[in-house]
Amino acid sequence: MDLLVNSVQSAFLLLFSGDPELLTIVWVSLKVSGISTVIASLFGIPAGFLIAYSHFHGKRFVLTCLNTLLALPTVVIGLLVYSFIARRGIFGSLELLYTQKAIIIGQVILIVPLVTSLSIAAISKIDSRYRKTALTLGANQRQMAWVIIKEARYGIGAAVIAAFGRVIAEIGISMMLGGNARGFTRTMTTAMALEYDKGEFVLAVALGLTLMSIAFAINLLFHFFQGRDAIDVV
Amino acid sequence: MDLLVNSVQSAFLLLFSGDPELLTIVWVSLKVSGISTVIASLFGIPAGFLIAYSHFHGKRFVLTCLNTLLALPTVVIGLLVYSFIARRGIFGSLELLYTQKAIIIGQVILIVPLVTSLSIAAISKIDSRYRKTALTLGANQRQMAWVIIKEARYGIGAAVIAAFGRVIAEIGISMMLGGNARGFTRTMTTAMALEYDKGEFVLAVALGLTLMSIAFAINLLFHFFQGRDAIDVV
Amino acid sequence: MLYELSRLTRIFKERTILDLEHLSIEKGKIYALTGANGAGKSTLLTLLAFLDQPTSGEIRFCGERVRYGRQQLLHARRRVVLVDQYPIHFTGPVWKNVEFGLKVRGISKKLRQKRVEEVLERVGLENFPQADAHKLSGGESKRLALARALVVEPEVLLCDEPTANVDAENQEIILNILEGINREQQTSIVVATHYLSQTRRLAHHVLVLEHGSLSETMNENIFKCERIHKEEDFLVCRVGKEVDIRLACNQVQGLEQHCRIHIDPKSIKFLARDAQTQEKNILTGHIVQIEQDQDFVRCTIDCGIRLHAVLTMDAYLQQQLMIGEKRVFCLPDTSILLL
C-alpha cells in the first residue's frame, strides 16, 4: 500500500520536475516503440490479410507457427539479433548494436507475430459478402483488401494497441540490444528495471506510473482517431 | 549464424537428454502459465462480454484504461504484487512470495487486460442479430452471452493464445515474484535469463528453442480443439 | 387484449421512426402489417418482441404494463418469438439452430429430438438437418428461421416478411402453417409483408403504417409525379412517362416541381363503353390482373402506369371486366390525394 502511495506522489514529482534526463528517456521510449509498432503494423496487417484470404497448402501449419511465435521470449530474440549485429556478426559493420535501431529491430520481431495473428483473427470473421461485394463493384485486390481491413478495423486497432502496449512495456530486448546506456538507449522500462535492481522500488514504480500516464494519453488519442462508432454495440 | 546452429543442436540434445531438472523447469513453466491463462480467461472473457454488451456512462473511459493497462510493465506488476505479499505487506503472512502462486498472481494481472481487451474487440464485432435471435428464442442473459462468446470464439481463441504466449515467454514477473529458485520457481524463461547472465548464450537459446517446441505442441493441440471451421475464410 | 400500445414513440438519433397514438392487438388473431419501406414495420415488431424499448409511451402485454427488468423480460420473451426479416443463424448445423429454443427452455433431449424433426419436416428442411446453417440458400435460410420459432410453440408469433425469398411452393406451405397454428393452437400472429395479396386471405386485420403512424390508406397506387403546367382551375402533373393527371387547384397550394399522389383504389370508376362524363381525369388502359379480395375484387390496369382498382363483387360482375380488355375509367377529383 505504502509503496503505491509513495510511488504515486513520486510520479507526480517526477512528471513535474521537468528533469531533462527523464524527458530524454520518455522520448526514447516513445520513439522506439512508436516506430516498432508502425513497422510491425505495416508488415503484419497486410500479412494477416494475405494469410486470412488465401488458400494454400499448409495454411494451418503457418497459423500454428504464428501462434507459436507469440511465445518467443525476448531473451531468444535478443540473442539471435545480437548474434547478427554484434561486431563479429554478419551485419557487424553496420554498428547497430546498442543503438535505438537495434531495439526497433528486436521489437519488430517481437510483435509482428502478435499483429499478424490478431489481424488474421479480426479479418477472418468479416462476412465473406464484403469481399464479394467489393469485387463485384469492380475493386481490384488492393482495394478489396482495404475494404476488408476497414471493416475489421476495430479488431485490428485492438491488435495494434496490444502490440504498442507490448513494446512500450518491454524490457528484455531494450536491455539486451539497446544496452540501457544513459542518454542513448535508456527507456522508461530499462530505467525502471535499473531502479529495481538498485532496490529503489519507489522510484521504479514511479517511473512505471509515468509510463502508464503516457500510455493513457496515447490511447486517448488513438480512441479519438478510431472514431465513435467502433465501440457501439448492442 | 553459428549461435543458431549450435543452439538448435543443443536444444535437441537437451530435449532428448531427459534431464530431470529440465523436466521440472518445463513442468513449472507449463503449470504456471497454464493456470495463469485459465484464470485470466475465466475472468477476462466474461468481463469482455459485459463491457462490450453494456451501456454505461464512462464506457469509453474504461476501454481506454484497459488499453492503457496493456502497457503495464512487468516491473510495476512485480513490485506492486511484491508490496502486498512481501513479509511486511498485507498478505505477508500467507508466505506467497517466491512461490509459484506469486508468479501466477502477477501473470494473471499481466494478461487479464489483454484477454479482456481482445475479447471486447472480438465480441463487439458480432452482429447484433445474434443477440436478438438468442433472446427472442428464449435465452436468458447467461445463455445469450454463451451464444455470443461462441460466435466470437475465433477472436477469443486468438486472445487466449496471445495471452498464453505472453506469459510463457514472460521473464520479469517470474523473476521478481518467483525468484528463479532452482527446483521451486525456476521456469524456462528465468533459466534462460540465468544462462544468459552466465554468458552461456548457446544454452540460453537452446532453452528458448525448447520452449518454442513446447509452445508449438500446445498450439497444435489448441488448433485441434478449436476445430476445423474456425479458419475457413473466403 | 394481447397488446395495447399507447402514445408510443421510437426515436433513433432525433429521427422519429414510430409514433403510435394507440394500437391494440387482439389475442388469437392474425394481423398483417404493411407499409412502405422504412415505415417502421420491423421497428414495431422488435418492440412487440420486447427486444427494444420504446423511447416514450407504454406497451401493455396481456393487460400488464411491460417492465424492462431482466426477469420480467425473460418471462415475456419466452411467450413471443420474432422471425427476422434477414435472419441470422448460429454457427453450426441446421439441427442445432432449431434445437436452441428448446434447449434454453431445458426441454429433455428426447422431446427435443422429436419436436425438431417434426418442425423441420413441416418447413421442408427434413433433408438438411446436418447442413451448415450459414451456407443455406436464401429461402432455406428464411424457412430455417421460421422453424426455429415454430419449434418453441410461442403464444405470439411475429414474422417479418416470412415469404420473401421463399419459393412459390414453400410460400404456400408457410401461409398454411401460419393459418394452421393460428387455428389449432390459437397462436396470435403478426406478419409484416409487402405481398398483401397473399396475406389478405389469412389476416383477420390489416394494419397499415405510414411514416411510423397507423394510416387508413393502403400503401398502393402511390406515384411520384412531375408538375407540367397549370390550366385554369387545375394543374397537370405527369406520372411515369406518359400519363397526365389533373389535380384540382384547391390541393395545389405551393406545390413543388415533384410530388407524390395517392389514388384511392375504391374510387376508380370504370365507364361504360359509350358513357359521357364531366370528369377531368379520364384514362384508358388494359386490364392485366383481377383477383379476389374477400368481398371485393381487385383489378390492375396498365395505362402506362399500373393502377389498382377495388370494386364490389356486384360492380365487377356488372362491368364484366376481362383480362386483356382495353377499358376507359375515370379518377374522380376526390380519389386523388396529394401526399
Add this chain to the structure above:
Amino acid sequence: MLYELSRLTRIFKERTILDLEHLSIEKGKIYALTGANGAGKSTLLTLLAFLDQPTSGEIRFCGERVRYGRQQLLHARRRVVLVDQYPIHFTGPVWKNVEFGLKVRGISKKLRQKRVEEVLERVGLENFPQADAHKLSGGESKRLALARALVVEPEVLLCDEPTANVDAENQEIILNILEGINREQQTSIVVATHYLSQTRRLAHHVLVLEHGSLSETMNENIFKCERIHKEEDFLVCRVGKEVDIRLACNQVQGLEQHCRIHIDPKSIKFLARDAQTQEKNILTGHIVQIEQDQDFVRCTIDCGIRLHAVLTMDAYLQQQLMIGEKRVFCLPDTSILLL
C-alpha cells in the same frame, strides 16, 4: 453471345449444386431465373459474376473463355455487377456505399457526386445520403444495393431477388429501372426471382432451374401428397387437407408414402357447366385470381389447394372465367407428373 456455359458443375462438399449441360445467354436481353429454394440460382449468378469458380466445365464470356487470373478477372468483373440476395453494406453512410464502385474506377470527384445523386434519386433514397447504411430498413437496404450496382453502369446486371422485401411502389420503380436500362443502355440483365408474375412482363426469356439443372417445367403447381389407397388402375393421393388426386398406375411403381407431384398449368381444362367427361380427376374450385401472361392468361383456382392454370387468350374469353365463380375443371392424366 454474352455467356456460354458448357458442362458446368459446381460441387460443394460432394453435393452437386449446379450441373448445366449447356446454357447460352444473349446480349442485351432480360432473363428471369427461377426455381425452388436451393435450386442453385444464387450459385449460378455468383458464377456469372466471376465471384466463384466452377468445379468443372467452362464459361465463355463474350466469346472468350473465362480465365481465373487476377488481371483477367478484374477486367471481366468490371463489366458485370451482381446485386446480392441479402446484400451487405460497407460500414459508413449510404453515399459512400454508392460512391464505391466509381471510386475504385478512378472517376473524378465531381462526376461521382453527380452520378451518385442521380442514382439515389432513382431508387428513392435521395433523402438518406448520410444515413448509416447498416441501419437501413430491409427494403431500403435492398434498394441501396441496387443503386450501388446501377451507378457503375455495368454491361451486365445480375440481380438476385431485387424486389424481395421492397414495398409495392418501389417494386414498380425497380422493375421500371431494369426495363429502362435494358432498353436505353442495352444492359443485359439476369434476374433471379420467385415472383415470376412480376418479372414476366419484362423478361425476354425465362430460365427454370431444378436441382441445379435447367428444366422445362415451371416450378409451380408442385404439391406434397400422401398416398391414401389404391384402386383398380390408379392410386389415390391426398394433397393438402381435402383434395384427392388419382394417379395413373403406370407412374406409381414403388411409390412411397409421401411424394410430390407437379400439375402442368397448361393442361388444366375448364369444363362447361354441363359437360360430361371420362377423366379421373374432376375438381371444383373458386377462381381467385386471373392475370395476363403475355399471350396467355393465368388463372388461380382455390379448390382446397391453390392451382394455377394457363389458358390461351381465346380459351379464356370463350370460358368467360370470372373471379369468385365456382368452376369445374379436370386434370388429364398426362398433366400430372410424379416428381
Add this chain to the structure above:
Amino acid sequence: EEKVLTMSTTSSTQSSGLLDILLPVFEKESGIKVKVIAKGTGAAIRDGQDGNVDIIFVHAKNRELAFVNEGFGTRRYPVMHNDFVLIGPPADPASTKELSDITSVLQRIAIRKAAFISRGDDSGTHTKEQALWADSGVQMLEKSRTIVKKGKKIQVRSYFPADTGSWYLSIGQGMGKVLTYADEKQAYTLSDRGTYIKFKYGKNPAIELDILCQGGEQLANPYGIIPVNPAKHPHVNYQLAMEFVQWITGVRGQKLIDAYRLEGKQLFYPDVL
C-alpha cells in the same frame, strides 16, 4: 517436513557457479534445502530488510554493515573474497598498461576520454567503481531525484565523473552484460574477477578484453553473509540460517570455496580458513 532456507544473494555468486557446488553438498549434509533468490546487491539487501528471506549473501561491505547496524541483520560473517580487475581492449588506447595504480589508471582514462562502461546499478561493483573514481581525483557530479517515501520527500542520488560526454556510459546492467557491452564497444570497465574469467575463458566466442590493472587493497571484493534478525522479523528461520552460516564459514564450506575452479582458475579465496 522439508527444511527450506531462503537466501537472497547477488547474481555473481550464482552465475559464477559457486552455489551449484556448495549447496548440493550442504543439502546432503544437513538436510536443508536452500532456496536461492539471486538479484542485484541492492535488491538482495532490500529482500533482507523486508524479511522476505532468512539470510543474505552479498558483497558490499559498507552497506552490509549498515544493514546490521539498522538491526535488520544479526551479524556480518565474512565468507570469502576475490578482487576487482580493470579490463580493457588489448589495444589499450589510453595506454594504461604502463600504470600500476588503479586511481591513476582511471585518471588517465578520464583525461583521454577513452570509452568506459559503468555498471551504474548501485551494485557492489558499481559502489566500488564510484569510490575509485572519487579516490582518483576526477571531479564527480551528483545527480539527484526527489521521491516520496513514507510521506517524506527524499533525494535519490547517483554519482558519476563530470564532463562525461559520450565516453562514460552508464548502462545499469549486470556484470555479464557490461562485459559484453564493453567488448562490443572495445571499452574499459571494472569487473569482478569471477565474471571476467567466465567470459574470457568459459565462453565461445570469448571476449577480447584483457586485464589491464589488478591487485592492491583498493580492488578487494569481500563477500559476507548475514542472517536476518529474528527480532525484526520473527517469522524468519534463524536456526537454519545459523546452520548454514556455520557450515559455510566452517571447514567444509571454506574448503569447497578454496577448491572451486572455474576454467582452471581460482575465483574465491576463503576468509576463515
